[in-house]
Amino acid sequence: xxxxxxxxxxxxxxxxxxxxxxxxxxxxxxxxxxxxxxxxxxxxxxxxxxxxxxxxxxxxxxxxxxxxxxxxxxxxxxxxxxxxxxxxxxxxxxxxxxxxxxxxxxxxxxxxxxxxxxxxxxxxxxxxxxxxxxxxxxxxxxxxxxxxxxxxxxxxxxxxxxxxxxxxxxxxxxxxxxxxxxxxxxxxxxxxxxxxxxxxxxxxxxxxxxxxxxxxxxxxxxxxxxxxxxxxxxxxxxxxxxxxxxxxxxxxxxxxxxxxxxxxxxxxxxxxxxxxxxxxxxxxxxxxxxxxxxxxxxxxxxxxxxxxxxxxxxxxxxxxxxxxxxxxxxxxxxxxxxxxxxxxxxxxxxxxxxxxxxxxxxxxxxxxxxxxxxxxxxxxxxxxxxxxxxxxxxxxxxxxxxxxxxxxxxxxxxxxxxxxxxxxxxxxxxxxxxxxxxxxxxxxxxxxxxxxxxxxxxxxxxxxxxxxxxxxxxxxxxxxxxxxxxxxxxxxxxxxxxxxxxxxxxxxxxxxxxxxxxxxxxxxxxxxxxxxxxxxxxxxxxxxxxxxxxxxxxxxxxxxxxxxxxxxxxxxxxxxxxxxxxxxxxxxxxxxxxxxxxxxxxxxxxxxxxxxxxxxxxxxxxxxxxxxxxxxxxxxxxxxxxxxxxxxxxxxxxxxxxxxxxxxxxxxxxxxxxxx
Amino acid sequence: xxxxxxxxxxxxxxxxxxxxxxxxxxxxxxxxxxxxxxxxxxxxxxxxxxxxxxxxxxxxxxxxxxxxxxxxxxxxxxxxxxxxxxxxxxxxxxxxxxxxxxxxxxxxxxxxxxxxxxxxxxxxxxxxxxxxxxxxxxxxxxxxxxxxxxxxxxxxxxxxxxxxxxxxxxxxxxxxxxxxxxxxxxxxxxxxxxxxxxxxxxxxxxxxxxxxxxxxxxxxxxxxxxxxxxxxxxxxxxxxx
Numbered sequence: 072x073x074x075x076x077x078x079x080x081x082x083x084x085x086x087x088x089x090x091x092x093x094x095x096x097x098x099x100x101x102x103x104x105x106x107x108x109x110x111x112x113x114x115x116x117x118x119x120x121x122x123x124x125x126x127x128x129x130x131x132x133x134x135x136x137x138x139x140x141x142x143x144x145x146x147x148x149x150x151x152x153x154x155x156x157x158x159x160x161x162x163x164x165x166x167x168x169x170x171x172x173x174x175x176x177x178x179x180x181x182x183x184x185x186x187x188x189x190x191x192x193x194x195x196x197x198x199x200x201x202x203x204x205x206x207x208x209x210x211x212x213x214x215x216x217x218x219x220x221x222x223x224x225x226x227x228x229x230x231x232x233x234x235x236x237x238x239x240x241x242x243x244x245x246x247x248x249x250x251x252x253x254x255x256x257x258x259x260x261x262x263x264x265x266x267x268x269x270x271x272x273x274x275x276x277x278x279x280x281x282x283x284x285x286x287x288x289x290x291x292x293x294x295x296x297x298x299x300x301x302x303x304x305x306x307x308x309x310x311x312x313x314x315x316x317x318x319x320x321x322x323x324x325x326x327x328x329x330x331x332x333x334x335x336x337x338x339x340x341x342x343x344x345x346x347x348x349x350x351x352x353x354x355x356x357x358x359x360x361x362x363x364x365x366x367x368x369x370x371x372x373x374x375x376x377x378x379x380x381x382x383x384x385x386x387x388x389x390x391x392x393x394x395x396x397x398x399x400x401x402x403x404x405x406x407x408x409x410x411x412x413x414x415x416x417x418x419x420x421x422x423x424x425x426x427x428x429x430x431x432x433x434x435x436x437x438x439x440x441x442x443x444x445x446x447x448x449x450x451x452x453x454x455x456x457x458x459x460x461x462x463x464x465x466x467x468x469x470x471x472x473x474x475x476x477x478x479x480x481x482x483x484x485x486x487x488x489x490x491x492x493x494x495x496x497x498x499x500x501x502x503x504x505x506x507x508x509x510x511x512x513x514x515x516x517x518x519x520x521x522x523x524x525x526x527x528x529x530x531x532x533x534x535x536x537x538x539x540x541x542x543x544x545x546x547x548x549x550x551x552x553x554x555x556x557x558x559x560x561x562x563x564x565x566x567x568x569x570x571x572x573x574x575x576x577x578x579x580x581x582x583x584x585x586x587x588x589x590x591x592x593x594x595x596x597x598x599x600x601x602x603x604x605x606x607x608x609x610x611x612x613x614x615x616x617x618x619x620x621x622x623x624x625x626x627x628x629x630x631x632x633x634x635x636x637x638x639x640x641x642x643x644x645x646x647x648x649x650x651x652x653x654x655x656x657x658x659x660x661x662x663x664x665x666x667x668x669x670x671x672x673x674x675x676x677x678x679x680x681x682x683x684x685x686x687x688x689x690x691x692x693x694x695x696x697x698x699x700x701x702x703x704x705x706x707x708x709x710x711x712x713x714x715x716x717x718x719x720x721x722x723x724x725x726x727x728x729x730x731x732x733x734x735x736x737x738x739x740x741x742x743x744x745x746x747x
Numbered sequence: 748x749x750x751x752x753x754x755x756x757x758x759x760x761x762x763x764x765x766x767x768x769x770x771x772x773x774x775x776x777x778x779x780x781x782x783x784x785x786x787x788x789x790x791x792x793x794x795x796x797x798x799x800x801x802x803x804x805x806x807x808x809x810x811x812x813x814x815x816x817x818x819x820x821x822x823x824x825x826x827x828x829x830x831x832x833x834x835x836x837x838x839x840x841x842x843x844x845x846x847x848x849x850x851x852x853x854x855x856x857x858x859x860x861x862x863x864x865x866x867x868x869x870x871x872x873x874x875x876x877x878x879x880x881x882x883x884x885x886x887x888x889x890x891x892x893x894x895x896x897x898x899x900x901x902x903x904x905x906x907x908x909x910x911x912x913x914x915x916x917x918x919x920x921x922x923x924x925x926x927x928x929x930x931x932x933x934x935x936x937x938x939x940x941x942x943x944x945x946x947x948x949x950x951x952x953x954x955x956x957x958x959x960x961x962x963x964x965x966x967x968x969x970x971x972x973x974x975x976x977x978x979x980x981x982x983x984x985x986x987x988x
Contacts (some may be wrong), residue, residue, distance in 0.1 A: 149809070156958075299970065302813055310809075317806070320850065323833075478813075527840070657846070660834070660848045
């Protein structure tokens with residue numbers, strides 16, 4: 072009888088040949104022929120009468136595909152290749168608390184020990200049950216975690232194809248649960264009475280737990296697992312550990328239209344130079360010695376209605392005086408801008424466009440993050456930052472555009488009046504921008520660039536450029552640790568100069584060199600679930616021309632008046648360094664108690680000594696009203712800004728008075744800061 | 748549903764055809780009880796109980812750092828935080844739990860949803876049998892997936908307006924295939940809560956060879972991910988999506 076041939080290859084899901092597969096060829100009459108594919112996966116049946124044949128295959132560890140039917144034709148060889156997939160195993164498990172109670176909502180990690188697949192993550196349901204039906208065969212270890220519970224040792228399981236393995240994963244309640252902070256379970260019924268109550272997670276665990284994803288290995292990657300908000304910029308992780316970032320985890324009060332903000336910052340600073348006028352110089356955070364002072368008392372908040380936005384934060388306390396005095400642009404023209412803005416640290420309005428991950432256009436006064444630290448001390452790792460931060464802008468007045476092309480990147484150009492200035496000094500506005508990139512929870516890169524501005528009073532042809540670049544890295548994180556639980560460092564480098572109008576960026580100081588080079592680095596250690604934090608750090612700057620060196624308030628001098636006692640002329644040097652150790656105690660998310668010791672050094676007389684910086688007599692509240700002139704020992708103004716004339720004028724008044732400026736300063740300080 | 752209204756004759760024919768055949772693991776349509784139909788809509792290869800995540804509520808500072816002011820409102824934002832889950836201000840400012848001083852809503856938590864492959868024939872038949880409410884405004888052919896169980900809130904708007912911000916936040920993933928983004932999303936406020944319905948283009952051409960399809964979606968602060976096993980989604984030996 073004429074016959075045909077049936078030939079095929081058994082292959083796996085990847086298309087590779089699969090040997091030793093049992094192939095059963097069954098005719099329409101029910102006659103069966105049993106074959107086994109060879110080393111190349113080939114099987115063959117000859118001399119088959121024409122007709123329909125059913126092909127079925129099987130092999131241990133593989134799923135058998137549905138039976139296929141081929142038609143054998145006389146004198147022809149018919150292809151009957153078959154594909155088999157690896158048989159997947161199933162896992163059924165339950166997460167248990169002490170006493171054998173089921174514990175719902177636990178994050179379960181199934182770690183592949185044998186390397187058969189990637190780690191899998193899911194959340195147990197309200198009854199503590201978790202299931203996976205598509206596990207590659209192999210050995211796994213199961214761990215589970217939940218807020219307030221500690222993981223027990225991993226539970227080992229071995230998965231085989233087509234089989235279901237049952238497992239239970241035990242967890243124990245964390246010690247010292249804090250009843251006041253109990254987070255409600257997802258399903259109250261899942262926690263039987265008597266079971267240990269879960270405590271709230273430490274702040275580092277703010278990243279969302281993985282949802283009940285049963286993603287197969289081929290689909291799964293950590294980056295693609297949507298365990299957190301992947302759209303809102305910087306919402307995918309918790310960045311509150313960072314320097315310059317508020318650590319608040321929730322807003323006490325907010326409404327649909329307005330979210331208030333309140334800040335209090337009170338300090339006591341002891342300058343070991345013991346200046347008799349209690350005046351500390353050379354910083355934008357430390358102002359008075361031996362006294363309790365309110366550094367900042369601010370109220371305000373954010374206004375928001377659909378895409379319209381605005382923010383205002385009023386500023387009272389020392390900041391209302393000490394920040395405006397560093398802005399010399401007030402000396403340009405009329406209308407007393409210093410008075411207009413002195414109680415305002417932020418005031419801007421704008422619009423949010425739904426472009427990419429967000430696009431904002433805002434105008435007004437907004438804070439600057441040049442120098443990494445926040446203007447508001449509550450947000451910072453230390454109270455007194457180094458010069459690179461203290462001497463660079465805290466605010467800008469102008470327009471900014473914030474563009475978020477991704478949820479991890481911000482590009483923010485500025486069109487501003489100038490370098491921390493209420494007004495425009497000369498003909499050019501300031502241009503600049505920030506690039507902020509936070510690709511991981513543990514890493515931040517921020518780069519601020521500035522240029523074009525002519526930011527010197529009376530120097531219309533001198534332009535300023537500046538770059539300020541920082542990284543922050545959290546290199547240790549153990550949220551459940553009762554001892555050291557977190558470590559991070561920040562590193563900032565700054566470079567800039569001024570040029571034009573006879574001033575130059577490089578060359579000898581005698582050639583009117585105006586330049587700035589500086590860096591600062593801080594290392595912070597958190598203890599006992601962020602209850603305590605210890606920060607070490609410091610930095611250095613070299614500033615020829617002293618254009619970023621804070622003018623000591625000698626006889627009430629400010630950026631407009633200048634001081635004959637501390638000229639800031641092109642080429643004049645100012646090399647300084649500092650170091651700081653700060654301890655913060657943070658019992659609640661809205662309050663910080665702190666203490667700090669610091670040492671600052673300058674190669675020129677700069678810091679207030681015992682004699683202080685206030686001329687004798689104090690006839691006008693600490694100044695004789697003429698800070699731009701030399702003062703006499705009587706306290707009266709000499710009438711001159713040059714020393715020979717002042718010496719002559721003061722000859723009948725005990726001679727010329729000089730402030731007591733020293734090369735170094737050591738401080739101890741303490742305080743409390745509150746932020747709602 | 749639009750497909751019910753557009754193709755009523757086809758659906759009736761399908762019912763009659765199915766009634767005469769074995770369901771391949773699922774009883775023939777003619778033998779379905781209401782309970783069977785409800786099972787199709789709640790726990791079946793086409794309807795999965797899902798544990799999604801309500802991501803943590805951001806502070807105003809975190810929102811501002813991300814370029815936004817004020818808590819977002821709308822589906823997936825309003826109503827997702829349990830009552831009294833906000834912060835508690837203690838007058839004791841000398842001691843406290845440190846970093847553990849945080850509110851429940853500032854932590855992520857799980858939420859139960861049901862994800863249903865709405866365009867699959869068994870689901871359509873089950874809804875027809877139960878006379879379940881229909882989604883009438885979502886136009887276009889393709890794969891339709893609905894998410895049930897999202898908390899209700901004080902948000903208003905027509906289905907298209909409410910769904911517009913969600914469209915770009917839903918995707919179908921397959922191994923070795925390009926992701927398929929939703930082409931439309933609508934939100935229906937039903938008696939028992941809102942339903943989010945997504946439409947994915949037919950050009951995705953999902954086939955049995957894909958084996959598994961993962962549906963990812965972000966609905967406000969809710970992030971959901973659900974695997975569908977195509978091997979299970981067979982009816983009369985045919986893939987029904």
